[in-house]
Amino acid sequence: MFNELSILLSGSREELRALLKEMPSELLAQGHRAYQSRFGPDGDMLELALADPDLRVGIAAVAAIPSERRNSELAERCMSDSSWLVVEFGAYVAGELEDRALVPRLIELAEGHDEPLVRESALASLGAIGDPRAVPLVLSALSSKNVYLRRRALVISVAFESEEIDAAVEALRDDRDAQIRQLFVDLERDPYQ
DSSP: OHHHHHHHHHOOHHHHHHHHHHSOHHHHHHHHHHHHHHHOOOHHHHHHHHHSSSHHHHHHHHHHSOGGGOOHHHHHHHHTOSSHHHHHHHHHHHHHHTOGGGHHHHHHHHHHOSSHHHHHHHHHHHHHHTOGGGHHHHHHHHTOSOHHHHHHHHHHGGGOOOHHHHHHHHHTTTOSOHHHHHHHHHHHSOTTO
C-alpha cells in the first residue's frame, strides 16, 4: 500500500498510468484525480476515466484538471457524454471558459436536456458568457414552471441588455416563490450602504 501511495503522490506519468490499470475500482476515482491534477488533461487517460462504469471516476478526473488547463475541447467532450453528471460538469466548465463557440451547445442543453440540473447548469454558463444568442432562452426560463430555472434566469438576467428581459424580470417581482421575491431584495441592495 505504501508503494501505491508513493506512486500516487510522486511517481512518474508512466508509473501512475500503470498503477491505474491495476487499481481496485473503489480507488479509481482518487487515482484518476491524482493523475489529472498532476499531469493535466491527458486524452487517453481522460477517455479511460470517462468510459469507466462508475461515473465518479470520470467526474473526478475532469474535476481535478486545473482550471487554467481546461479547454473548450474538454468541455465539448464532456457535454456530449452519455452520463448527465458528466454533461452537467461540462456545461459548468464551458461557463468557466466563457467561450462563445460553446454557446450553441449550451443553448441545446438548456432547452432540451432531460435532466433539470443540466439545463440549470447550461443556463448559468450562458449567463457567465452573456452572449445575446441566449436572450430567447433566458426569456423562456424567466417564465418557466420550473422554479429553479426561474431563479437561475433571474440571477443571470443582469448579464443581458434587453428590454424584453427587463420586462420579464419585473413580472417576477411578485412571484409565488419566496426565494425569487428575496432575490429582488438582494439584487437591489446597495452593498456599500
